Amino acid sequence: MEEDLRALARQAVEASTAASDPDYPLFHVAPPVGRLNDPNGLVVHRGVYHAFYQFSPFHPDRKLVYWGHSTSTDLTTWEHREAAIIPDSWYDRNGAYSGNAVVDRGTVHLNYTGNVRPSEEERDTHQCVVTSTDLVTFTKSPRNPLIPEPPHGHTRHVRDPQVWRDDDGSFRMCLGAQRQDLTGCALLYRSPDLTTWEFEGELSFPETPELNQDFGYMWECPAIVRVPDADADKIHDVLLFCPQGISPSREGFKNIFPTCYVVGELHGNQLRNTGDFHELDRGFEFYAPQVFAREPGESGPTLMTAWVGNASEDHQPSMEHGWVHTLSVIRELTVKDGRLIQTPHLDTSRAHTVTTGLPGQIGPTKVELEPLNGRRSFRAVFTVEADQTADWGLRLGTETSHVDFLFSGGQLTVDRSTTRYPHGNQRTVTLPQTSTMTVELIHDRSVTELFLANGALSFTLRSYLEEAPFGVQMWAAEPLPVQFHDVARFTPSAPQPIQSSRIQ
Structure with missing residues (x-):
């Protein structure tokens, strides 16, 4: 008899004592039980902000990753919803891993990586999608996995799809990846319909060559986001990414894995007119940033949150109450003099x-x-x-x-x-x-x-x-x-x- 993973997660939440913990935050997204990590599928839908996230309700006894779900109308008061993506299919049976959201003709597409571990030494990753018109009912595509195999020249460490609508109306996907020579990179795909994806090649950096060949052994959570300039009528293309295994010879980059960004202009597969790469946040805990998607044509600030945590750093005092990690406060992004500016987007009207x-x-x-x-x-x-x-x-x-x-x-x-x-x-x-x-x-x-x-x-x-x-x-x-x-x-x-x- 197969496990009812949804019912098991519900039981774990109902038995949780997390909310009674004096350390449990009031206006940051935190898990109702277990472990939270990367923010996923951030989207503004019909005036409501939806924050999905990597959610392990049985942590630390069992590593099985769902997509958790919280909502807010003011980005300060958050309500828990039941898990949105359950790892109960052959292509995601060991976890529904990170991804993002894109809205097309009233339907929200939640893109994610299905993780399968045939053994401790083996890994299969599949790029998948769940759709919803109301963000209450979620439907896995019958065509999953949409991208079942990594492209030639890359290992099976390919994950974290970030999808956006291009100016010509087609869709593009950026994926974190590892080459066969064990160096990190980002891959680009294109689709006319969010279902059929064609590999376009690696993202390259003509003016920042050090990012092209041997910049860490794996890139996680790469995302190309459009950010307005603070002083000029201009939009920048900003790559947010998490290169693993880098050791820059300058201040910063002290966390186990850093979070970086590069400001430039995307032309095809090239991010041009870039300057240097920078660390996004200088604190002890910060990883896997993501911005909120919106309906096509809907205006609004570029809003970002990130995981206030790091890999392998789960042994925190909150585990006495059966939960660990939060998301950051929501931040509005702008570019000023070639650098990202982060301004907290915190509603204090109820304070x-x-x-x-x-x-x-x-x-x-x-x-x-x-x-x-x-x-x-x-x-x-x-x-x-x-x-x-x-x-x-x-x-x-x-x-x-x-x-x-x-x-x-x-x-x-x-x-x-x-x-x-x-x-x-x-x-x-x-x-x-x-x-x-x-x-x-x-x-x-x-x-x-x-x-x-x-x-x-x-x-x-x-x-x-x-x-x-x-x-x-x-x-x-x-x-x-x-x-x-x-x-x-x-x-x-x-x-x-x-x-x-x-x-x-």
């Missing part, structure tokens, strides 16, 4: 806004930010009049368990060595050159995201602190002016029942 009780200056004596003390989910936006030589800092938590953000000598050092998850201990990054530092600090129980210089630099981390007492402090070696522009505190809302979905 309590603070307008008083905040300092206008910080100095040698530590200042307690009283409106935030005891609040474990908040957003604070402020500016500090400080040049590159100024020494100042922020502390989240208590004297014995805290995250410190230390600004000194043109660098930021983030230290979480006293937290309940000190993995990596501390990291130092170079700050953008500016005489007035804008800071957006987002903290949601056990997730912290810092955005500096109007989004020119972002730093994401898990911050498992003591539940209580909880405080926020600021200090500076010499008196510095500080101006708070927006401070909002979030409180828990009543839990919502998980709404069912249907597979056909």
Whole structure:
């Protein structure tokens, strides 16, 4: 008798204690039980934001990956839905792996990789699709797998389809891949109908040749996204990708696998007019970014989220309550001077806004930010009049368990060595050159995201602190002016029942 994988996942969710965990976030997407990793199939459909994600409801006892599903109307309040893609077909029996969404004539196509492991040493990957007109009922295509084999010259490590509509009305697909010589690359396919796919070749980089041959041993989650320029009436083609096994001889790229981007112009199979590659986020936990798809012709900002996690780093305090990992806060992307700018897209209309009780200056004596003390989910936006030589800092938590953000000598050092998850201990990054530092600090129980210089630099981390007492402090070696522009505190809302979905 075959297992009812949908019923088993439902039972795991019903037995979960995740929502009662004091570390469980209020406005970040987190799994109802088990393990979450890559965001998948992000799409805006009839005014609702849908975030699918890699979901392992039986983690750590059994590695079987579904597509989890959460929805929101404001990108801040998220509701769980039942799993959307169940790994119950011959071509995905060991997991429904990552992919994206594209909308065509009212139908949402969820593209994904079906994973099959004939043995521990063998792997088969199949590119597949599920369709839906209401994102409640999901139908696997009878023609799956649409791409059953890797192209000649590549191993079976081909996965993570990202599909978009080209300007001529056809569709293109970008896939992460590995060549037979064990080097990483991205593959391009084209289709007239989202069903029949023709291999076009590898993505190449005429002006950035180091990306063409031996840049890591595998590329995961490559996506070509269109991002507006912040200052000009221009759209850029930006490649987001996760090259595994690179060791650049410059600052950054400290995570087990980094997340990179390249800004350019896509012409056929070439990304032209590119500059250097850059790391997308400098924090301890960040991977597999993806942007939201929209209906054809629908305008709106380019919105992105990512996995606040890394491979092989699941042993976190939240596992005591049977869950691990979250997605990042939603971020709006623009390009400025050839670099990506990330601005948090967080609706604070349902939060309590603070307008008083905040300092206008910080100095040698530590200042307690009283409106935030005891609040474990908040957003604070402020500016500090400080040049590159100024020494100042922020502390989240208590004297014995805290995250410190230390600004000194043109660098930021983030230290979480006293937290309940000190993995990596501390990291130092170079700050953008500016005489007035804008800071957006987002903290949601056990997730912290810092955005500096109007989004020119972002730093994401898990911050498992003591539940209580909880405080926020600021200090500076010499008196510095500080101006708070927006401070909002979030409180828990009543839990919502998980709404069912249907597979056909």
